[in-house]
Amino acid sequence: MAALNGIAALNNLGWCNNYSKKSCFFQELRNFKIQACGHVYSSVYSQEPSLVLQKRARVGNFKVFNSVELNQFVTSDEEMGEGFFEAIEELERMAREPSDVLEEMNDKLSARELQLVLVYFSQEGRDSWCALEVFEWLRKENRVDKETMELMVSIMCGWVKKLIEEKNEVTDVVDLLVDMDCVGLKPSFSMMEKVICLYWExxxxxxxxxxxxxxxxxxxxxxxxxxxxxxxxxxxxxxxxxxxxxxxxxxxxxxxxxxxxxxxxxxxxxxxxxxxxxxxxxxxxxxxxxxxxxxxxxxxxxxxxxxxxxxxxxxxxxxxxxxxxxxxxxxxxxxxxxxxxxxxxxxxxxxxxxxxxxxxxxxxxxxxxxxxDGDLYNIVLAICASQKEVGAVGRLLTRMEVVSALHKKKTLSWLLRGYIKGGHFDNAAETLVKMLDIGLRPDFLDRAAVLLGVRRSIQQPGNIDIYLNLCRKLSDADLIEPCLLYLHIKKYKLWVMRML
Structure with a gap:
């Protein structure tokens, strides 16, 4: 598998080994840090060939990958076989393709050991390209279970996080996602979501x-x-x-x-x-x-x-x-x-x-x-009433014929308020009278707003009759007290007192 652009970017950050640098890894393995699964783990190689992994702290907020806990499947009582160390040594040498090395040692490596090989090469300073090669081989051999899949995705999340934090080019991040697809690890929507969140944060x-x-x-x-x-x-x-x-x-x-x-x-x-x-x-x-x-x-x-x-x-x-x-x-x-x-x-x-x-x-x-919803009809009715859209108001009111008295009052109240908002007080007074005629009691604020609006325009032709009729209707319904109305008729220069 050819070297990949995303891994090249990680190499610039010091995440990949230089292929020319060969070293005896056994001494290094005795004390190394493992980063994976969106978590930071530390491991200590004791005198017996056993590997103890302890969770230290969480990196990021990769909630979708939090089910993988290395210390749940590798315990202090487990001994790592010689095949595990031989595989790492061979892979470190880079003398042969990783797939050839793993094929040869397939029978010597358990599922847990293969997962640890993945983690080993994903840690900072190691060969991240090799980790992808190992995962690709595992997939081809049908040895990738749910836990291993989540482990690899989490490792990739760590790499992406590092690229973004180090202000690398966006193309490097996308290269890495493309590389994931190349090894059969299709980026999920959650992965895309996490990358966007990292940029946002x-x-x-x-x-x-x-x-x-x-x-x-x-x-x-x-x-x-x-x-x-x-x-x-x-x-x-x-x-x-x-x-x-x-x-x-x-x-x-x-x-x-x-x-x-x-x-x-x-x-x-x-x-x-x-x-x-x-x-x-x-x-x-x-x-x-x-x-x-x-x-x-x-x-x-x-x-x-x-x-x-x-x-x-x-x-x-x-x-x-x-x-x-x-x-x-x-x-x-x-x-x-x-x-x-x-x-x-x-x-x-x-x-x-x-x-x-x-x-x-x-x-x-x-x-x-x-x-x-019926409330939406009422809202639109009020808007049309405020704009005096007669046709639209008429069409929307046809729904009122099949609704209950409660819903009728609600609809007519919206109509009334629409007329009030648009300043069409003659239409508002007509609606108020209509409500009274069918036995509905308009709310106090609605009545007061209409009366006030009609009274302010009482000097306009015809508005006196509208106001008188409205007052009479409200009085008959016991919604206002009987009152005296004084009218100044300029033509005859007379004051007329009328009782309602």
Whole structure:
């Protein structure tokens, strides 16, 4: 097996022996440190030919590999056979191929001894290339059990960690993963996850991005061990990490960048990116509401036309990115993703306050058999009411005919609040009267808001009758006390007192 790029990088760090350096290894073996399984072990060779291994400390957080404990399968009562030391001596000489040496000594080495040979050559200052050769031979001989597999993966994790900590090139890390595949050790999703985490912990965010790009560029495959399917692969996981720190725009722009560079991120990365778009739209909407509050309180100036235009453009750009990602999901994922795509689009349009587009997503979900929650219908209804989208409001209210009185009140309350938010108090008063006519009691704050809004616009034509009718209805329902209303009729310059 040819020397490999990843191992060459480790050689530069002093992890591989120089082939020209031969030494008597028996004296060195009496006191050496073993690093493996994501743990650091120390071993002491006593006067009897027995090897005692004691766990010292854990390196990293490789939780998936923590089942291998060398001190669980090598004890102080076990004696290592002469074949073990002969094998190490022969492998150290580098006079023959490792596979030839192991083939010749196959009958002399137990499973535990073979595992220790792996560990011996994986330690710092030893020949890491030889460790890969040993593992490849074990795999070909069908002598790799679950424990040995986890041991080798953990060794590789240690090598990767060392490369990242020593600020080696990203290509060296990916080379090492490719070498794993060459010896039949396919990198799993957990391995990709750990590498990204290592870059993240070292504050090498750019390194994590370059790592994912290089993995996708080379087409490095990974095992499907993301059982929940929430992170999908390296691209999705890195986008998920960015979202975890609140960098929503960076997350979805990263996935879009990969696709536009003709790389092929996994389908789930598009869904994660769509979630990031939703979160960015939501944060943007919160900031706008806060700004409007400051403006109303006189703490901030009114936005000029140019700033309003910039705000609208930013929101439209976010929606465009979300739609682009949804198209990629459908193109690459097929019809099985329709439901979740429409859910994401619905959330996007709700956050952006686009009532008609949100309503369309509700009906799309219904058509494919994925009925949205009733609360989502009410939220969209309120948005459409605030924008006075008469057609959309009428269509959404058709659901109210088959729901209970409790749900009717909830729906009409959302409709009422939508009208209030949009400043459409004549429609709000009409909705309030409708609720009273069918025996529903609107909440106090809703009643007060409508009365206040109608009273403020009482000077407008027709609003006096709306206000009088509303007061009468509320009085008849014992929701307000009977009151006297004074009207100034300018035409006749008279004051008229009316009792309600």
């Amino acid at each position: 070292e504050d090498e965010k750019d390194g994590a991005v370059k790592f994912v790009e290089e993995v996708l560029r080379r087409g490095v495959e990974w095992g499907e061990d993301d059982k929940d399917g929430k992170k999908g692969g390296p691209a999705g996981y890195l986008a998920w990490k960015m979202m975890g720190e609140g960098n929503y725009k960076d997350a979805f722009k990263f996935v879009i960048h990969l696709k536009e560079c003709r790389l092929k991120p996994e389908v789930y990365s598009y869904l994660i990116a769509m979630t990031a778009v939703v979160k960015e739209l939501n944060e943007f909407a919160k900031a706008l509401r806060k700004l409007k509050g400051y403006t109303k309180a006189g703490l901030a100036a009114e936005l000029d036309a140019e700033n309003v235009e910039l705000i609208e453009k930013y929101q439209q750009d976010l929606l465009a990115d979300g739609i682009l990602l949804s198209n990629w999901v459908i193109q690459e994922g097929g019809t099985s993703f329709y439901g979740i795509v429409h859910e994401r689009l619905l959330a996007m349009y709700i956050c952006a306050g686009c009532g008609v587009e949100a309503e369309r997503q509700l009906w799309q979900m219904k058509l494919i058999g994925k009925e949205a």
